[in-house]
Each structure stands twice: as C-alpha cells, then as structure tokens.
Amino acid sequence: MRAATVLRLSTFWCTIAMLFPSPSSAAPTRETELKAAYIFKFASFVQWPTDAFARALDPFRFCVAGDVDVQKVLGRLAAGQQIGGHPALVENVDDHSEQALARCHILYAAPAGERLQVLLKATERPPVLTVTNTGEGLRRSVIRFVRRGANIRFVVNRQLAEAKRLSISSKMLAVAVEGYE
C-alpha cells in the first residue's frame, strides 16, 4: 500500500476511536483517592457475619458500580492485600446480576436515582456494606460520604448496619459525623 492508503486508514481508525469515549487518562482527584482509601479501610473496621464467607479462603469482595476512577485506585490499594485472612478482590458490578451483587462484602454505588435504588434493593437483605454519596430516595445505604470543607467524612446508619448483622467498630463510629437519616 502507498502512503495515501496508510493515511486514509489511520484517519479512519482515529475517527472510530473518537466515537468511543476512552476512560479519562487524567490523574485521580484527591476526592477519588480519599474515597477509595476509606472504602478500603472500612473493611478493617467492620465485622461481617460468619455466613458472609462460604469458605475460609473465599475472597473479600470490593464491588464498585458507576465509578471507574475509584475502582482503579481501590484496585491498586487492594492488590496483594488481605482482609481478615481473606484475599482482597475488586470487581466492577455495573452489569451484574442480583445474585452476584449479594455476594459482595462492600458495595460502592456511585450513581444516583433509579440505578441506585435498584442496586440498594438487590443488596438490602444480605450483609453487604453499602456505601453511597447521597441520602435521597426510598432506600438507604449503611455509609454515606459527605463533604466537610476540604475533607471527606461519612455518616453511618447504625440501625441498618445492625439489621444487616454488620458490626461496626466504635473507633470508626467515633469519627463518623452526624447527618440526616
């Protein structure tokens, strides 16, 4: 082929590429870093019931929906780590089934509105520590991130945690903030 053909082909592929938005290649924001770090840390301050793990070597599942950035950072933090003796695993659950969702230990649901309600409904009964960014809607999550000035804090729904048989350490509760529940 001649140069002209190469040029035409590369243009074609570039156009194609522009049609599909690629993931952001910018550095993760501080907020992303903090949230990911906190989600990872929550795992050490909470105790799951014994039936949350079928076998002793079953992985600890961090499930992320609707936030690829957080998922990436979390993936980096969790690489090679263990939570209570279980190997840490980070999964994307954007298009997973309900059964798959029920197997999560921590679910970070970034979207809002309908999608959020669906996610929360799927994880209402099983002992999944749900983490969201909003308190709107019918269903609630156990932990909700809030902004306090330049910092990220979180609100804990203790009754919900108790109903899900999740035991949250008082050390974590001490730094949780009050919020509308």
Add this chain to the structure above:
Amino acid sequence: MISLFRARIDSGLLSRRWITSALAVLLILASALVALQSERESYSARERQLSVQASILAGSVAGSLAFDDPATTREYLSVLRLNKDIKAAAVFDGEGVLVAGFAVAGGPLPRRVQLHPPELTGDYLTAVEPVQQGELQLGRVYLRTAIEPWMVRAGRYLSMALVIVLAALVIFILGAAHAAAVEANRRLQEETRARERAEAELRQAQKMEALGQLTGGVAHDFNNLIMAATSGLDLLERTTDPTRREKLRLGIRDALERGSKVTQQLLDFSRRNPLKTELVDVCDRLRSLRDLLDRALQDGLAIEYQFAATAWPVEIDPAQFDVAILNLVVNARDAMPDGGTICIHVENSSNGLDGQDCVNVSVADEGCGMPPAAIERAFEPFFTTKPVGKGSGLGLSQVYGFATASKGTVSITSVEGRSTAVTIRLPRARPDTKWTA
C-alpha cells in the same frame, strides 16, 4: 533437731567472732540482693506499664488516624497530658509524618520514629508502637515517661541501707554480748569447781587433823596411864612396906580404871558399844540425879529444874544418860566461873525429830557463850576450849554419842558472851515397849 541447735548455741557457737561477722555480712549482702531485685522488678513494671499505655493510645487513635481526623487524635492525646508520668506523646501517620503530639520534658518530639520496645535513654523511658487495625498499618505512636531520678532512688536505698546496717550492727553486738556471757559463765563454773575442790580438800584436811588429834590424844592418855601403872608396878616390886604396897596397888588399879573409862568413852563416841536400854522417864531420872549434880557445883551456882511431873517415856541407857547430864552440867559450871544459874529444862515436843514426838532435855547456862568456830567442833573428841588440865575434850563427844545411839539428836545454841544451851532430843518410845524400870 531444735535441741541440737540449742546445744550448739549454748556451747558458744554464736560466740565465735567470725560467725557473727559472717552473719552480719550475709545480712548486708542479702539486703543488697533484695534491693537489686526490687529495682529490676520496678523497672520492668514500668516498662510493661509504658507498653500498655502505648497500646491503649494506639487503639484509641486508630479510627481518627485512618479517616484523617487530627482533631480527634489531638483530643485523645490531650487526655494523656493529665497523666503526670507521661512527659511526651505523639502520633505519626502511615508515611511517618507527625499528626499531633506534645512534649513537656526531656526534649522535643522526634521527627521520625522507628518501632522499638520500651528502652531507656537518659532519665526517660520511651516506646514506639504501631497503630494497626486488622492487617491495616495506619501509623505509629510515640510515648515518653520519666523514671525516678537516680538521686531519689539513691536516697531511698540509702535510708534502707542505713536500717540494714543498723540491724547488722545489732546482730554483731548481740553476738559479742552472748560471747561475753558464755565466757563469764564458763569462768564462773571454773571458779565454782575450783572452790568446791578447795573445800573438799579443806574438809579432808580437817578430818585428818581431827583424826590426828584423836589418835594423838588417845595415845598420849594411854601412854600416861600405862606409864603410871608401870612405875607403880616397879615400885611395888621393890618395896615390902605393906602400907606403901597398898597405896601403890590402889594407884595402879586407879590408872587402869581410868584407862578403861577413856576406852569406854571412845567406844561410846564410835557407837560400837551397844547401850543397855530401858524405858525411862527423864524427869524421874533427873530427880534422882539431883544430889549428884548438886555435889558437882561450887559456891555461887544453882540449878533450876524446869519440868512437869512426867515426860513421855524414852528408850535410853540410864547410866549413859546420867553421864551425859553430868558432863553438860560440868561444862555449864566451867562457863560461869563467877557463879550463876544453870537451867535444866524438859519438855515434850510433837515436831522435834522429823515431825515425830520427842522429849527435849536442855541444859543452859548464862556463861561466856561459844564462838561459831567452837560450836562447829564442839562434839569432836579431844576438842576443848578449857585450859590444859581442866578438860579432856571428851565430855561433849560422849553426849553426842549417847544422843545418836538413842536415835536422837543434840544441838548447841549459843550467844557469845551471854548464854549457851545444849539440847538433847530423844524420840518418844513406841507405846508397845514394855517398862522395865
């Protein structure tokens, strides 16, 4: 086991200087060891305490450190300030950056810390513990406490040492005192033994002396009598004058009789001669002796008889009784050269001889009395305080022999210069004995 121990103490085991010194030194060493041990224990207790305090701090700040809440971290640290023992405390995050802290003594907070168990630097004990939650490493805490300044500790140990040294001193002194006591006791025992030996020797010497006197006296008297008889016999062989011959014959017989009397008296003293005893009422007997006794007296002397009509019967040899009374009256007479009264006193007594019934016969005078040395030797044969020719020294020994042979006693009571009384105690005859006179 204990008696063995006691025996060793009594034998002066503790008196040996080196044993008490060793005990004292041992006491000091033991207390030094105890002090060292207590020092070590107190130090490790402080280490443990610091470790625990650091762990508690680490646990408290885990949450605030994990979720970037320095305000809460500072709150927990400020609680530690209340504890006066804690001189510095700090919390570092996962990157080793100081989050919050304070230091009241011992210098500023360190910039970076390495994990280490409690260790001593100067006057302060420091520790660095990790802050972790599960497998999460969140940071480090740093704690610094003060240990007792060495001067305070030294003061405390010095005062304890003083007490110990005093105690050791007391042991030492007690040991020395005990040693001295044991030594004194030993010396006392030695002296007592020496004195007893000396007394025994003295008694032996006295016995030998008395024996010597006796044999000498006896030999001397017999010698005289034998010589008198021999010379009489010589003269008798050489003369034919009947008057002279009769005189000489009587003289020889007299010498022989006197010899016999001395023999009799000696035999009485040695109690070899069995007495011819009868039941006698001493009052009756004394009444019959009256005339004989009066004849023994001289001008200016009188005898006073003090007794009831009868006395309890006693089993004695009446002849020997007469001789004894006569001897006593003669002694009483010789004690009163310027006249006086001799008192013969008889009484029944219920607790004279070992609580038995007895009859006491005493002859008392108001004469010159007897010194204790004379009283002690009065009954010895041939012992006499009378001038030469005036006494044979056998009178009281006959009395002694008579009293002893009659199963009684004789004793002398005398006040020097005032009076003398000799008392013969004779046991009452048993009721079943028959009267013979």
